[in-house]
Amino acid sequence: MNILNSDQRYGLISIIFHWLMALIIIATFILGLNLKHNFQYYYEVLALHNSLGITIFLLAIFRVAWKFFNIKPNQLPNKVILMKLATLTHIFFYIIFFTLPITGYILTNLQGDIVLFYGYGLPEVLEQNRGLKNYVHTIHDYVGNILLILFSLHVLGALYHHLIKKDNTLRRITFFKMK
Numbered sequence: 001m002n003i004l005n006s007d008q009r010y011g012l013i014s015i016i017f018h019w020l021m022a023l024i025i026i027a028t029f030i031l032g033l034n035l036k037h038n039f040q041y042y043y044e045v046l047a048l049h050n051s052l053g054i055t056i057f058l059l060a061i062f063r064v065a066w067k068f069f070n071i072k073p074n075q076l077p078n079k080v081i082l083m084k085l086a087t088l089t090h091i092f093f094y095i096i097f098f099t100l101p102i103t104g105y106i107l108t109n110l111q112g113d114i115v116l117f118y119g120y121g122l123p124e125v126l127e128q129n130r131g132l133k134n135y136v137h138t139i140h141d142y143v144g145n146i147l148l149i150l151f152s153l154h155v156l157g158a159l160y161h162h163l164i165k166k167d168n169t170l171r172r173i174t175f176f177k178m179k
């Protein structure tokens, strides 16, 4: 397997970035929902949610940098509108990789807590402020909901390609052989 992408398939590093970040994002999202609905172990869950969320931010920087060394594999044929929707979804994912951690960081400070990154306290960028906190919380919540919608579209698209069109779209972003 090549380290770099080709016009036919994703390379090793892009595949690792994709699945590692997918896993961490899903875990962070579930922890976020837990913060909202279950107040037991709130600070332990928040510390893990913060750490994983910031990990996403850091990985996203490397993932964007890696894109500069790579070509994007050609999209496999589909209805033009669906191809455009897929590209748009990918662009929004990248925007979310940064907006959720940034709003989350600010939100944590505004509610009066220090952001913990695997046990290390990170600098406080804003002081506690209840009014502003509610506002930023709403943004973090909305962006989280947008992520959920995009994720659903993305998975449905992948399954449509794999099970109905039976093409290589899903295979070429895994370690499995292409048809």
Ligand code: HEM
Residues within 6 Å of the ligand: 025, 028, 029, 031, 032, 033, 035, 036, 049, 050, 051, 052, 053, 054, 056, 096, 097, 100, 101, 102, 103, 104, 105, 106, 107, 108, 115, 137, 140, 141, 144, 147
């Ligand atoms: C991609 C990364 C992230 C995802 C997917 C995510 C997702 C979520 C979700 C779904 C919620 C529940 C929505 C709500 O409370 O209304 C939430 C809440 C929250 N998140 Fe995040 N988040 C991310 C990153 C972060 C980061 C990096 C921080 C802090 C450094 C953070 C801090 C918070 C806080 C303080 C809450 C509110 C908890 C509460 O309701 O008391 N988030 N997040």
Ligand code: HEM
Residues within 6 Å of the ligand: 014, 018, 021, 022, 023, 025, 026, 073, 075, 076, 086, 090, 091, 093, 094, 151, 154, 155, 158, 159, 169, 170, 171, 173
């Ligand atoms: C939160 C989780 C996920 C995120 C944020 C995400 C994000 C992305 C992004 C940004 C791309 C564009 C390629 C790149 O820049 O690396 C991509 C490609 C892809 N993803 Fe995901 N993904 C997630 C989960 C999944 C899951 C669960 C599946 C399968 C069921 C999947 C299937 C695919 C496929 C098949 C492609 C290639 C599309 C193509 O070649 O046009 N992804 N994903």
